[in-house]
Each structure stands twice: as C-alpha cells, then as structure tokens.
Amino acid sequence: MHMKDVVLKPMHPEGWRFVGIFAAITFVLFLVWEPLGWLGVVLTVWCYYFFRDPVRQVPVGEDLVISPADGVISQIVDVVPPPELGMERVPMTRISIFMSVFNVHVNRAPVSGQLVRMAYTPGKFFNASLDKASEHNERNALRIRLHDGREVACVQIAGLVARRILPFVQEGAQLRAGERFGLIRFGSRLDVYLPQGVAPLVSEGQIMIAGETVLAELDTIRGARHFRAD
Template sequence: MKASDVVMTPIHKEGHIFVVIFFAISFGLFFLSEPLGWIGLILTAWCLYFFRDPERVVPEEAGVLVSPADGTVCAVTEAAPPAELGMGDEPRVRISIFLSVFNVHVNRTPAAGEITGLAHVPGKFLNAAATEASEENERQLIRMTTSEGHDIAYAQVAGLVARRILCDLEIGQNVGRGERFGLIRFGSRTDIYLDKGLEATVQVGQTMIGGETIIARKTA
C-alpha cells in the first residue's frame, strides 16, 4: 500500500461513512491505548485504500469489451447465462474475475450500449473464487445490448466477506464503455457472459484493470 495511493486517489462516495466511522473509533482507542489507536489509524488508511476510485483510460478500439472489475481471472469456461435474464440456456463463454480486499471494487461497464435487463438474486456468501459462487452466491445480474448489437450479460457476485452489492443501472439506460456503475463491498467476483461473435482474450491468472483491460474482441 503506497501512501500516495491513500492520500491522492479519490474515494467512492459509499466509503465516506466508513472512513468517518473508522477514524472516530481510532480516535477513541487512543484514550484506551496508544498502540490500539495507531492500529485503528492503519485500518482507517486501509479503508481509504479499499474505497479508492481511480480514473481509468478506456480503450477506444472498436469491437472490444473491457473488464468490468479489477482483480484476477479465476475462470474462463462455458456456462448458460443466468436464467433470470431470459437469455436462453445455450452455453456461452463466461469470464470470471476474483476481487480480493486489496483490489479496487468500483465496477465499470464492459461496453457501450443499452441496459435491457436487471435482476437481484439473494443467495449465499461462499468464497467468491469458488466455481459454485456464480450460481449460489448473492448476485446482481445485468443484461445489455452493446452498441454493436451483441447481447451480453455480466454479474456482480458477493463473496465470503462482501455483504452489499451496489448497482446504479436502470433498464433502458444508455451507458458508455468503462463507465462506473456500482461497487461490491468487501471482496467479491464479477462474471461476464459473451455473445456469439465475441472471443475471450484473457487467461486464468491474468490481472485485470477495470475499464482498461480488453477481455474480448469481435471475431473477424
């Protein structure tokens, strides 16, 4: 954790109340024990770091999708899209990205287009890196038609520690590629289901930068 990352990078509005709470607790701990107070300040710095919301340089290349989140690709497989979105049961390529508590947790739209479906599904809080997390954990599902006509879906998936998913999207809303749309608190996973005519360009273990890393391209 760099000091400049904590001090200079803006934080997401969702983090303001947590920073205030952490700082207030730290201030109180100093009256009990100076070492505890310093531990509290370190945790306050971590809270600032967790909610950081850096600017990103979004690729302008036509026909590509960008990662919806920071993190590490934990799976590239085939799976049917979420039934709640009404996209049929034919398997699609699904790219899964695991976010640790040290990753930026602000989510970004993978492509420009129109939001055509939303569904929130209650569920468990299993380890977000587990394969079954995509079907069993609490999740927010999003369907969209890209500006190039592709019907894709992506999901914010809660994890072992994450207990709240924020999604600011609305059906019928038009969004740009790499646009901020939500946040998952604290540690989680995102999935993206590709359409035919799109090919994954990432591998398991690869590090993602939300809004910047190209994860799929239109096939020739």
C-alpha cells in the first residue's frame, strides 16, 4: 500500500461543495490574518476527511449482520422498534453505534434484503449518545426483510451537531449487506434492531467499522467467511 493511499481517501460527492465552501472561507481568512487562514486550512482538511468514503472488505454471507456505521457501541438494550416502521410491538435487541465528527459518516446496509419501509421523522437534536435521542431526534428508519422473512430495522439518528440525513436508496429497493444507503452530516448515531432470538457478538464500548465488523450471526452454523471490496 502506498503512503498516498493511506493519507488520501476517496470522498463522497456530497462533500465537494462543503470542501469548496471551507476553502473559499479559508482564502478570505488568509486575506484578513494569516493565522486565521491556517486555522481554515485545518478545518478544510477536516471537512474533506469527514466526507471520506473508503473501500471496505465486506464479509459475504446471508447469515451476517454487519455494522452500518463507524463508531463506538454506546448501548445494547432490548426495546420495541420505532412505531413508524409498523413492526410488531415486541422487544428487539437494539445495538446503538455513536459516531463522532471524526468517524466516516457514510452508512452501509447491515443485511441483505428488501427495504420494505423507509420512514423519515423530523425531530429535535439531543446529543446522539443519549438514550432519548432514539425517540425524540430527527431520524430515518429502515425496515429490511431478509430472505427467510425475518426483519431487521436500522435507524439513522441526527445528533447535536447533525442537521441533515441523506438517504441514497428508495423504499422497495433490494439492498446488499455492506451497500452504501445513506449519510448523516456532522456527528450522529445508528441503531440496529436484531430479529428476536439473535444474540449480538459485540459489546458496549467496542469500536465498529462500517461494512466490516460483524454485529451478529442469524444462524448458528458457521462456515468459512469470504469478503468483497466495496
């Protein structure tokens, strides 16, 4: 691997206009006072890295639930899924992944299946690490039906700084595990609801890599894992 591949990461197209805005402001800051200009350079570089979209080695297997986000698991708890998804009002294991402003914010599908419902809910902007963020914050919820009829929910939640949730897919789409399905700008959280009877293979405080870290296995029979670059 070359050094440039380590430093220069692919950037999602959504980020170009923000980098352009930061760069224009930086130019003005240099005209006003050089130290402010260098501060602008730092912020412009941060903006570029915020929108980075690196290739991931996605484990292949219909029985795998993969992390949809980079970040740290803030909570694992049994709760009912969001009402707007129309799922049964029975507790499911929810894995909450908190993303700081330094994490990759491109989100990836946790499983392969059909997106049978997608529901956007406007709301408030509490700190995304708080439990009440799942209920009160702006969010975009996805209900994904697996090949065997079981369902997984995945919810993008805006945080204290985040102000825009951008979906890349539409209701009815066939998703592939690890596929990019959306992005949240500037700090947020992802909740994954596992089917009943499926136990998580991760723990609170563990660091996640979107599209790579396995959250759970839907079946108990394990075989050799294969990966694809995406």
